[in-house]
Amino acid sequence: MPSALEYFEEIAKIPRPSGHEEKIREYLKLFAAKHSLECIEDAAGNIIIRRGSPSITLQGHMDMVPESVAPFDFLSCGISTCIKDGWVCADGTTLGADNGAGVALMLSALTNLPDTPLECLFTVDEEAGMTGVEALSPTVLKGKTLINLDHENGNSLLIGCAGGVNTEAVFPKIRTVPNEQWYTLHISGLASGHSGIEIGCGRANAVKLAAEFLTRIKAEQISAFSAGTKCNVIPKEAAVTFSAEGDAASCFAEYYAEVKSLYAKTDPEICMTLRAAEIPAVAYTADFVQALSECRNGVVEEDSRGVITSSNLAAVVDEPEGFRIITLQRSAKNVSRDALSAEIAFVFREAGAEVFSHSSFSGWLLAKDSPLVLRAAELYERLFGRKPEIETTHGGVECGMIQEKYPEMQIISLGPTIEACHTVQERMSVQSLEETERFLFALIAELQE
Numbered sequence: 093m094p095s096a097l098e099y100f101e102e103i104a105k106i107p108r109p110s111g112h113e114e115k116i117r118e119y120l121k122l123f124a125a126k127h128s129l130e131c132i133e134d135a136a137g138n139i140i141i142r143r144g145s146p147s148i149t150l151q152g153h154m155d156m157v158p159e160s161v162a163p164f165d166f167l168s169c170g171i172s173t174c175i176k177d178g179w180v181c182a183d184g185t186t187l188g189a190d191n192g193a194g195v196a197l198m199l200s201a202l203t204n205l206p207d208t209p210l211e212c213l214f215t216v217d218e219e220a221g222m223t224g225v226e227a228l229s230p231t232v233l234k235g236k237t238l239i240n241l242d243h244e245n246g247n248s249l250l251i252g253c254a255g256g257v258n259t260e261a262v263f264p265k266i267r268t269v270p271n272e273q274w275y276t277l278h279i280s281g282l283a284s285g286h287s288g289i290e291i292g293c294g295r296a297n298a299v300k301l302a303a304e305f306l307t308r309i310k311a312e313q314i315s316a317f318s319a320g321t322k323c324n325v326i327p328k329e330a331a332v333t334f335s336a337e338g339d340a341a342s343c344f345a346e347y348y349a350e351v352k353s354l355y356a357k358t359d360p361e362i363c364m365t366l367r368a369a370e371i372p373a374v375a376y377t378a379d380f381v382q383a384l385s386e387c388r389n390g391v392v393e394e395d396s397r398g399v400i401t402s403s404n405l406a407a408v409v410d411e412p413e414g415f416r417i418i419t420l421q422r423s424a425k426n427v428s429r430d431a432l433s434a435e436i437a438f439v440f441r442e443a444g445a446e447v448f449s450h451s452s453f454s455g456w457l458l459a460k461d462s463p464l465v466l467r468a469a470e471l472y473e474r475l476f477g478r479k480p481e482i483e484t485t486h487g488g489v490e491c492g493m494i495q496e497k498y499p500e501m502q503i504i505s506l507g508p509t510i511e512a513c514h515t516v517q518e519r520m521s522v523q524s525l526e527e528t529e530r531f532l533f534a535l536i537a538e539l540q541e
Contacts, residue, residue, distance in 0.1 A: 093204045096529040097198035097522060100180070104188055105170035109158040110220035112167055113137060116154045116195075120214055123199060136227035136356075137216045141202060142234070144209030148539055149235030149501075150201060150532075152242055153218035153225075153490065157322060157514045160185040171199025179511075179519040187290075189520040190513045193242030196525075197507075197532055208536060211235050218490060219324065219514075221258065221451040225490040230497040237427065237464065237539055239532065242489050243507035244289070245481070246524030249468055250505035252457035252484035254288065254400075254422040255492055258323050259433045261417040261440035261447045263380040270375040271313055271335040275368060277302060277344075279319075281361035284328035285402035286514045288422055288487025291326070292391050296355045296362060298330035299405045303384035309336045309343045311381060314415075315372035320407030323420040325514050326486075327406060333369050334378060341366065380415060383443035384408070387419065387436055393428060399486040401428045405437065417445070422486060424455050456492035456503060457484065464502045471538055475531055506531065 094102075108116040117139055124131035124141045132140040139154075158166035161184045172183045177374060181187065198212040205468035212232055216224035243250040279298045283290075299319045306314075313335040320327030344366040355362055384405065401423035409416040419436055423429035429452075437447045460482055472480040491503045509524035511517070 094200065096196040096200040096525055098192070099171055099199045100189070100192055100525070103192045103195055104173045107167055107170060108155055108188070109166040110155040113216045114153045127201065127202065132232065134227065134232065136224050138224045138228060138309065138498050140211065140213070140232060142211045145191060146209040146211040146234055147236050148197045148536055149213055149233055149238045151213040151215070151238055151240050151490065151494070152191045152198060153215045155219050156188035156190065156192060157186050159321070159325070159326065159346055159514060159516055161516050175522060178522050179233040179523060181333050181519045182516070183425045184516055186514060186516060187520060189510045189518060190244065191242045193508050193510065193520060193525060194285040196242050197529060200529055201532060201536065204515065205533060205536065210536070210539065215490060219322065222453050222488070222490060222493060223451070225493045226451070226453070228494070228497060233498060236501060238491070238494060238501050238503045239508050239535065240489060240491050240503060240505035243505040244510040244513060245483070246507065246509040246521065246528050248481035248483045249462065249465065249472070250485060250489070251465055251482060252424070253489045253492060254424045254456055254486045255426055255429050255453050255455035256420055256422040256488045257429055257433050257449050257452040259419045259421060259436050259447065259449050261445035262414040263417070263443070263445045264414045268313060268375050268377055270315070270371050271337070272371060273317070273337065274333060274335050274371055275340050275366055275532060276331065277305065278365045278459045279330040280328070281359070281363040281444045282326070282328040283359045284326045284515055285512070287324045287326050287406065287420055288485065289513065291402045291404060291486065292394065292399040294358050294390070295326055296351070296359045297389055297405055298327040299384060299408055300389050301351060301364070302330040302332050303381045305344070305347050306332065306334060306378060306381040307385040308347060309338055309340050311336050311378045313375040314378045314381070315375050316410055317408050317415055318410045320418070322514070323404065323406045323418050325406065326404060330408070333372065337373065366372070380443055380445065383439050384417065385447070386439055388432065392432060393423070400424050401432060402486065403432055404527060418524040422488060424484070426454060453488060454496055456490040458502070458504060462502070464504055467538060468504055468535055471534055475534060476527065
């Protein structure tokens with residue numbers, strides 16, 4: 093029977109960026125038909141594959157974050173994978189182990205545990221807004237215990253996560269007569285990373301750097317501004333064309349030297365360039381960059397457990413109607429999440445933007461001494477001769493939203509070791525995937541008793 097690794101290599105060939113899960117959904121339906129399993133597709137596009145009357149539900153998401161070093165058609169092309177020194181890697185793109193590994197583990201469990209009643213939930217659009225799990229019916233699942241497979245550390249069990257909310261603003265484009273002195277600022281080479289997992293690493297943010305420089309030189313007009321990609325990715329690039337009356341070149345040299353020194357350890361490959369630009373046909377006032385400079389970004393609250401509350405100033409999208417600003421606030425405490433969102437919304441509104449929040453999701457926490465955690469930890473130690481770490485994450489997983497819909501359900505999360513998620517350096521440990529597969533099968537058997 094195929095292993096999780098074999099299923100993953102097969103899944104990697106299927107295009108599945110967030111919001112475009114049609115091909116992987118069809119693959120799952122064909123899989124269910126081939127194995128004579130019950131298959132349900134809900135209105136949101138989530139898939140549930142079920143055998144018998146299960147007490148255990150496995151869960152992961154179908155979609156992946158599409159990032160590449162060169163133009164790449166994620167809608168029609170699969171991911172090219174290879175194994176290097178014990179790691180599954182991609183070639184110039186994100187690997188999609190987040191959460192292709194979870195999908196592969198579920199398919200392996202359904203295939204290799206043919207006599208075990210089991211329920212598998214495959215959700216859509218987790219990376220872009222968790223809209224799939226948000227639309228999940230509160231009555232469709234039958235399991236009493238849910239094992240989420242979206243964790244990224246094979247040496248630990250995940251028992252809690254932060255909640256989050258997207259706060260967006262649209263600054264209207266106010267046209268003005270172009271000045272004579274124009275420049276283009278490019279920022280690239282930042283380390284980037286997952287806005288939950290790496291937000292506490294102190295890495296540079298391309299949107300913030302651009303806004304701070306434009307504020308420092310008192311930029312008067314902007315003709316184009318784009319930066320970042322996804323709400324949950326620390327922005328690694330920015331490009332701005334602007335006008336300024338002062339000596340932008342000397343100010344830039346000073347600012348770039350400061351940035352290089354400040355981020356020497358976290359972003360050693362950072363690159364900023366400033367070049368003269370032609371006078372554009374259309375120019376807009378640059379008043380909104382002050383609000384970007386003032387917007388909270390990075391860690392806001394932390395304690396001995398790690399980051400508690402944070403914000404990611406994620407992207408600037410140049411649209412016909414205005415400059416759209418995308419941010420994501422996270423917190424283990426819903427009240428702190430909402431307060432930070434409100435603070436950022438206030439800053440943007442005061443600067444003249446239309447602001448709205450969406451895709452709010454709750455955190456989740458399982459007690460360390462709960463029977464599920466104790467049984468899982470004891471089994472892990474028995475299998476591998478080492479104790480697992482018991483941890484929470486500042487990243488968002490779907491467990492919190494599932495817990496809201498199924499408050500009596502016990503939830504735990506596990507998965508193989510995956511590094512550099514949401515970047516082109518993403519890779520997955522082969523040994524860890526194999527160990528996770530073994531542990532998952534044993535845990536299912538343990539909980540069935």
